[in-house]
Amino acid sequence: MNIKITELDHRKGEPLPFQVTLDAAELKNRHHEIRGLTPVTVEGDAVKLGNLYYVKGEMKADIDFVCARCLTPFTQHASIPFSETFALADDPQIEEDEESDIHPLEGDQIELDTLLQEDFLLAMPTFPLCEEDCKGLCPTCGVNRNEAPCSCKNERIDPRLAGLADLFKDNN
Known part of the structure; x- marks a missing residue:
């Protein structure tokens, strides 16, 4: 999914809502603990405030795992919030702080698919547990x-x- 920067510029601070569905097969292949995955629905909005572009929202999916302690299959409903900040590549705010969480924008669009996939995969547990106090x-x-x-x-x-x-x- 791409959001055009000019569209956000014309809205003058008013959020632009969006909805997208991430490719479940690709996400499943990139994380070895995911056994099954429903389509990942993403709802959020993008807004320009000052010189920065903000994109925030939530991803939802049902994920099948196998418990790392007792080997029991289970399904977990995931609701993962995300928030990303962007600025034009020539913005001095990016150049000042190299460790900033602000992503530089190249071109005239914000490309979200790769960032959303990263946010989703980073939220997945390394050792999924069927219950917090699983005895194994x-x-x-x-x-x-x-x-x-x-x-x-x-x-x-x-x-x-x-x-x-x-x-x-x-x-x-």
């Missing part, structure tokens, strides 16, 4: 601890210190 799988018997308790002893003793454990047993 037992490393010994493999039971899902969210569904059933397990009586395995998962106490690991460093073999170099095993002799010390025997020493403490005698004192009790």
